[in-house]
Amino acid sequence: MKITKRGTQGSLHGPREYFTGEVRIDPLFLEAEEPSRATGALVTFKPGARTAWHAHPAGQSLIITSGEGRAQSAGGDIRTIQAGDVVWFPAGEKHWHGASPDAEMSHIAIQEKIEDSSVEWMEHVTDNQYHGNEVNNENT
Helix, strand or coil: CCCCCCCCCCCEECCCCCEECCEEEEEEECCCCCCCCEEEEEEEECCCCEECCEECCCCEEEEEEEEEEEEEECCCCCEEEECCCEEEECCCCCEEEEEECCECEEEEEEEECECCECCEECCCCCHHHHCCCCCCCCCC
């Protein structure tokens, strides 16, 4: 058994190369422990903050823990996500997620590593894409 005590891992700022706006990452289990491949973090987005487009080689689950946000898969509609929702992105699906324009959103993100990678980062989501004025039809 391993217990990681609350507050012992410290928070990280979401790197500007992968996020737009103010994002805090609280590690839960960022390093998979063999034979597991799962990693996870609690991520909090201030209003308007969001990820860049990205995909996960083994998919990703988001458990929305508070607030209201947005999520979109390439070529799809922007969807509203709220506390209590669970979102699944299949392996390789290009997507983004973040807070709504007027509310914070926090989620627990869980994904698995394949060949030492759990994510492929892509271009930033533009303001027009975030507000639904421009669609990204590219698929990965």
